Amino acid sequence: MITSKPSRTVPSPPPTARPTTDGEAGPDTLLARHRRVMPGWVTPYYDRPLALTHGSGRHVTDDEGHTYLDFFAGILTNSLGYDLPEFREALQRQLATGLTHTSTLYLIEAQVRLAERLAALSGIPDPAVFLVNSGTEANDTALMAALCRAGNNHVIALRDGYHGRSLATTAVTGLPGWRPSPYSPLRVTLADNGAAGTGRTRTETDDERAVRAVHAALESEGAAALIVEPVQGLGGFHTPPSALLRRYEELVRDGGGVLISDEVQTAWGRTGQRWWGYELHGLRPDALTFAKGIAGGLPMGGVIADRTLLDSLPGKSISTFGGNPLSCTAALVTLDVIRDRDLLRNADEVGSLLLARLRALQEREPHLEAARGHGLMLAVDLVEPGTGRAAPATARAFVSACRDLGLLIGMGGPEGNCLRIAPPLTVTNEEARAAATALEQAAAATRPAG
Known part of the structure; x- marks a missing residue:
């Protein structure tokens, strides 16, 4: 279906690909x-x-x-x-003001309005919202807050997970080909993600073995956080078993840690009939990280978390471009279109x-x-x-x-x-x-x- 204009039909048979060197x-x-x-x-x-x-x-x-x-x-x-006309027109209205950036040194009305919308959608009691530019930054922020809160750098992550390309987020990434650095600021335990593997059938024994391994990893020192993708993105759209995730969540909470739900790919209705991927599993996340589809293609990411968790950071922090008026306008109209349509x-x-x-x-x-x-x-x-x-x-x-x-x-x-x-x-x-x-x-x- 290679055409000079959009087409709604797919002809048969397929053309032969032209070999290229x-x-x-x-x-x-x-x-x-x-x-x-x-x-x-x-x-x-x-x-x-x-x-x-x-x-x-x-x-x-x-x-x-x-x-x-x-x-x-x-x-x-x-x-x-x-x-999309609504998206283009909203951005044009913001561009007409001449303000594409002001920085968080000033109040930004679109940023506050977006944060209010996100807090209301999150399902987290008393949430705070911090806006950044990407999923990597969002996960970095959530991990940093969890480590500061717990006073240790132990994190439980899942095999085949992907969380970004920074030093900290590659450390909690469970795909070896996407962990380019041998260095890490974290102590990471990679937990079984519940995938059966080629030619195998998953059994209850596998799940029990996985839970015991996480329990053993927590015995010497609790974990600051468990970070999971409700549906693993780069890992092949694998959905970890809900019961297994809930067992992990319980173990980490018992040790004083928090649950970070990486919603970079699963948020905004992507999984159907629900705003968030964590709702597939009945989890109770302390922090949601997001990016990608929130702003219709413009750079935007962020963290929605329990206020006491985000306020665990002892010093000051800002994001120069996070929450800029143009990206926030894009995110607000994106949420409107998802709801209205x-x-x-x-x-x-x-x-x-x-x-x-x-x-x-x-x-x-x-x-x-x-x-x-x-x-x-x-x-x-x-x-x-x-x-x-x-x-x-x-x-x-x-x-x-x-x-x-x-x-x-x-x-x-x-x-x-x-x-x-x-x-x-x-x-x-x-x-x-x-x-x-x-x-x-x-x-x-x-x-x-x-």
Whole structure:
């Protein structure tokens, strides 16, 4: 479905991807310039990386004029899609004032109004709100407050979790490939995330063993915090078992620690019918961290926490750009649109349609396994038929085949074999059906021989 304008149909059969080698990237192409000035670890998708130039609705257009249905939403960030009139007009009104930044040395009306809205939505008694620019900063802030409150640097985190790219947040990240530094300011215990693993079935014995391991880690010294993603994002949209998370929460609380729910990917209705991912599990978080979809693509993150927890920081702190008028305006209109268009319900309904199609596809295709998800946070794994071993190369081929069909999706998982599907919350049933058709065609195109 590569077109010159947005299309709601996916043709068949899929076109053949044009093989590209590095040699085809001349010295003045955008890819060549990117490689000259960016670190080597900043790696775009695809052999021919996309350069996107325009967006409308749930579609994006690249610099060659090809249009794609976007089902990854800037890594779950463009929650409203693209070029929504209410969003654009609200930003234009703020820009017309001439104030895009004032700093927290002054009162910012949009910041206070947003903090009031977030506090009311949080479910945390007597909350305080601190606004920053990213999920990494948000998690750093919550961890720092927890450590200052507890007087120790022991943190319980989950295997396959991802919490950011700073020194502290990489330390609590449970994906080895995303922990680039051997240095850490924290003592971290990585707890079992409840995933069965390839070719295994999870049992109660596994859960009991996991709980005993956390209990043993807490015996010598309690933990300042337990930090969890209600649905693990980069870890492949895996949902840890609710009962296991509640056991961990109880153990950490008994030792005087707090629960930090990392909602960077799960907040704002992404999981369907609920504002927060923690509501999937019946948890009682002391702090919520958020970013990504809150401001429709503008930089915004923050912490909502029990006031006594955030006030545990003994010194002063500010965020120069956190809570700037432009990003706060974007966040306020994003929350308005999610509420006024009932996008929590839409995420649930459209997500159910997509998940049903994924599960039906899995039944027909031997190289697809473990279709799963909540709302518009869906995934399926690519495996070798017969052995069930992870097939990351097939996953990459699948994502490229989807691109050739005009559909953008993501990858992830601890073994790199997971397809991540997360369109904007404004996605329609018709667009979901078109995407499902493209996924079916990509599955046929990547089906192993024999």
